[in-house]
Amino acid sequence: MTRLTLSRALNEGLRKALENDPKVLIMGEDVGKLGGVFRVTDGLQKDFGEARVVDTPLAESGIVGTAIGLALRGYRPVCEIQFDGFVFPAFDQITTQLAKMRYRSRGNLTLPVVIRIPCGGGIGAVEHHSESPEALFTHTGGLRVVACGDPVDAYAMIQLAISCDDPVIFFEPKRRYWDKAEVDTGGGLAAALPLNKARTVVSGTDVTVLCYGPMVKTCAAAAVAAGNEGRSVEVIDLRSLSPLDTETIFESVRRTGRCVVAHEAPVTGGLSAEIAARVTEECFYQMESPVLRVGGFSTPYPPSRLEEHYLPDLDRVLDAVDRTFGY
Amino acid sequence: MTVNDAGRAASADSLPASGQPEPAEFVQLLTPEGERIDHPDYPLEISAEEIRALYRDLVLVRRIDFEAIALQRQGQLGIWASLLGQEAAQVGSGRALGPKDMAFPTYREHGVAWCRGLDPTKLLELYRGVSHGGWDPKAHNFHLYTIVIGSQTLHATGYAMGIQRDGAVGGDDGEAVIAYFGDGATSQGDVNEAFIWASVTNAPVVFFCQNNQWAISEPLERQSRVPLYRRALGFGFPGIRVDGNDVLACLAVTRKAMQAAREGQGPTLIEAFTYRMGAHTTTDDPTRYRLAAELETWKLKDPIERVKAYLVRNEMTDEKFFADLEAESAEVGARIRKACLEMPDPDPMAIFENVYVEPNALLESERDQYAAYLDTFEEVAR
Numbered sequence: 001m002t003r004l005t006l007s008r009a010l011n012e013g014l015r016k017a018l019e020n021d022p023k024v025l026i027m028g029e030d031v032g033k034l035g036g037v038f039r040v041t042d043g044l045q046k047d048f049g050e051a052r053v054v055d056t057p058l059a060e061s062g063i064v065g066t067a068i069g070l071a072l073r074g075y076r077p078v079c080e081i082q083f084d085g086f087v088f089p090a091f092d093q094i095t096t097q098l099a100k101m102r103y104r105s106r107g108n109l110t111l112p113v114v115i116r117i118p119c120g121g122g123i124g125a126v127e128h129h130s131e132s133p134e135a136l137f138t139h140t141g142g143l144r145v146v147a148c149g150d151p152v153d154a155y156a157m158i159q160l161a162i163s164c165d166d167p168v169i170f171f172e173p174k175r176r177y178w179d180k181a182e183v184d185t186g187g188g189l190a191a192a193l194p195l196n197k198a199r200t201v202v203s204g205t206d207v208t209v210l211c212y213g214p215m216v217k218t219c220a221a222a223a224v225a226a227g228n229e230g231r232s233v234e235v236i237d238l239r240s241l242s243p244l245d246t247e248t249i250f251e252s253v254r255r256t257g258r259c260v261v262a263h264e265a266p267v268t269g270g271l272s273a274e275i276a277a278r279v280t281e282e283c284f285y286q287m288e289s290p291v292l293r294v295g296g297f298s299t300p301y302p303p304s305r306l307e308e309h310y311l312p313d314l315d316r317v318l319d320a321v322d323r324t325f326g327y
Numbered sequence: 328m329t330v331n332d333a334g335r336a337a338s339a340d341s342l343p344a345s346g347q348p349e350p351a352e353f354v355q356l357l358t359p360e361g362e363r364i365d366h367p368d369y370p371l372e373i374s375a376e377e378i379r380a381l382y383r384d385l386v387l388v389r390r391i392d393f394e395a396i397a398l399q400r401q402g403q404l405g406i407w408a409s410l411l412g413q414e415a416a417q418v419g420s421g422r423a424l425g426p427k428d429m430a431f432p433t434y435r436e437h438g439v440a441w442c443r444g445l446d447p448t449k450l451l452e453l454y455r456g457v458s459h460g461g462w463d464p465k466a467h468n469f470h471l472y473t474i475v476i477g478s479q480t481l482h483a484t485g486y487a488m489g490i491q492r493d494g495a496v497g498g499d500d501g502e503a504v505i506a507y508f509g510d511g512a513t514s515q516g517d518v519n520e521a522f523i524w525a526s527v528t529n530a531p532v533v534f535f536c537q538n539n540q541w542a543i544s545e546p547l548e549r550q551s552r553v554p555l556y557r558r559a560l561g562f563g564f565p566g567i568r569v570d571g572n573d574v575l576a577c578l579a580v581t582r583k584a585m586q587a588a589r590e591g592q593g594p595t596l597i598e599a600f601t602y603r604m605g606a607h608t609t610t611d612d613p614t615r616y617r618l619a620a621e622l623e624t625w626k627l628k629d630p631i632e633r634v635k636a637y638l639v640r641n642e643m644t645d646e647k648f649f650a651d652l653e654a655e656s657a658e659v660g661a662r663i664r665k666a667c668l669e670m671p672d673p674d675p676m677a678i679f680e681n682v683y684v685e686p687n688a689l690l691e692s693e694r695d696q697y698a699a700y701l702d703t704f705e706e707v708a709r
Contacts (some may be wrong), residue, residue, distance in 0.1 A: 069485020
């Protein structure tokens with residue numbers, strides 16, 4: 001076991017992937033000599049060379065478009081989009097090309113491309129550096145969308161995403177890059193939870209809180225606080241946003257009868273809306289209250305001096321938990 | 328080929344900004360009248376048999392196109408994008424490719440598809456709505472048609488970067504990629520990004536732009552103030568303009584550019600100066616935006632007639648060749664027509680197939696629910 005930051009855990013996972021498969025490539029802006037603006041790719045170019053850890057021209061559509069071509073040639077590119085708000089120039093290549101290639105080729109082509117996106121707010125950044133665009137990708141058939149929430153998952157999930165034959169959008173919780181945990185980098189991934197499975201972070205009996213990415217830590221802390229007030233909160237880290245592990249979600253909600261979904265993204269048209277609809281369809285008779293959502297407001301992301309108001313925190317999660325008992 | 332190609336051409340060229348009128352300089356090896364001329368940079372040794380083979384390609388792809396338009400008019404295809412007028416650009420470049428070279432087409436490259444050995448009925452599948460592309464790109468080294476304008480130029484460049492990493496560039500058995508696109512696509516960010524990537528990586532890719540003068544209703548001057556081939560110079564690789572209605576010139580120019588790419592000399596932009604004789608697609612009405620006189624001018628530069636004139640004048644063939652080809656052409660037309668008419672609709676459950684490699688519980692559940700729903704109807708064939 002090694003104590004690693006989430007950023008370092010990703011780095012170790014990427015290193016393992018580069019070591020295990022010569023077809024794995026890393027490409028993006030500043031990923032080489034600099035090691036990425038969050039140092040996730042630190043030292044990799046030095047050890048694996050410029051042909052495998054590629055500093056690309058500064059154009060996101062070009063990064064994803066050429067990654068598609070490399071994948072067609074048999075490579076497994078891992079693209080870094082420097083910040084969430086910069087994925088949009090690549091949105092066309094991701095949604096019209098990457099997501100659809102297997103479908104339109106009737107299975108003749110596969111594109112094992114991973115697109116890493118640091119996401120979310122909380123670091124006092126300027127505009128376009130704090131967004132949570134996951135729902136735009138979960139809405140697109142053909143993409144897998146995942147989010148890691150802690151160093152242990154970061155290390156395993158990045159490797160699982162790279163070995164996945166489908167394209168994966170991989171969200172990294174920016175404000176958790178410096179969180180530390182003990183990570184086992186010695187063994188293989190045989191014991192790792194599959195990429196499409198949710199994980200129960202805190203077991204509870206009164207209400208289910210569903211979350212992912214940066215909100216996992218917040219919700220786990222909320223569960224502790226609620227416990228002090230005598231409420232037993234179950235916290236589930238969804239991990240896979242597309243497809244959703246509905247089996248785990250429904251089992252928990254049927255048991256607790258209450259459900260809160262928390263994410264940083266605006267709730268309007270957000271992933272929580274999809275989850276609320278599905279939970280209502282499948283768990284209706286076991287529900288004690290409507291599914292409640294906690295998330296960003298339906299506004300553009302505010303200037304960073306206001307982001308503590310925008311980002312759902314422990315108290316807003318607890319407020320929603322409390323409200324599920326008001327029906 | 329060197330950067331000087333573009334530089335020399337640019338300095339000698341007195342084109343107006345739009346590039347729309349007759350180009351002052353392009354590579355031509357066969358005049359519209361069927362006269363063979365030489366070009367110092369593009370010597371072409373070609374036998375009578377090879378020219379007859381090119382002529383056959385030109386005639387057959389025009390026939391396939393003709394048949395497809397008819398099928399669309401009869402409601403058998405949803406839409407068709409005609410290649411009429413662009414046969415030489417496509418056959419000339421298509422026949423310049425080696426078996427290991429990879430081609431990335433737009434949605435109009437029926438002539439290139441033919442050269443790559445693709446059954447034309449596969450193209451009809453797409454335009455009939457039976458599939459989004461029913462062929463295996465790896466089997467023909469011919470990628471799927473791409474409809475989003477210019478996207479495929481980045482895929483081609485990435486593929487070429489893969490060739491570099493495979494060590495398959497340079498030497499006699501080198502591989503290269505050709506990316507097809509049109510004049511309108513040169514305005515797309517993706518095409519410009521592809522130029523940049525190919526340039527800074529020296530990727531073995533040839534950018535083959537069929538400048539057919541029209542992007543649906545928009546003439547070239549809406550896309551560019553300079554001749555398109557000159558743009559290459561700004562990206563740092565050679566650009567060359569070729570008579571896109573001259574199959575021999577397209578063959579020679581593409582062959583040289585592909586060879587340069589295979590040998591590790593990097594990308595080339597080829598502008599094939601041609602004309603879209605038909606509508607953009609069968610849904611378009613070009614009489615709303617262009618003059619009939621323009622069409623008449625280009626009819627005189629027909630890519631097929633000039634080859635025929637050359638073959639006849641130089642007694643390189645006989646009447647039997649033309650008669651046999653006419654019969655073969657009719658046979659190809661009849662065959663694809665029959666195949667189109669007999670093409671079944673896919674099974675409804677095909678909607679859910681090949682979205683992901685790995686099993687997906689959500690899709691399986693949607694599929695099962697829809698199948699159960701369909702089963703509640705008596706008459707639905709599944």
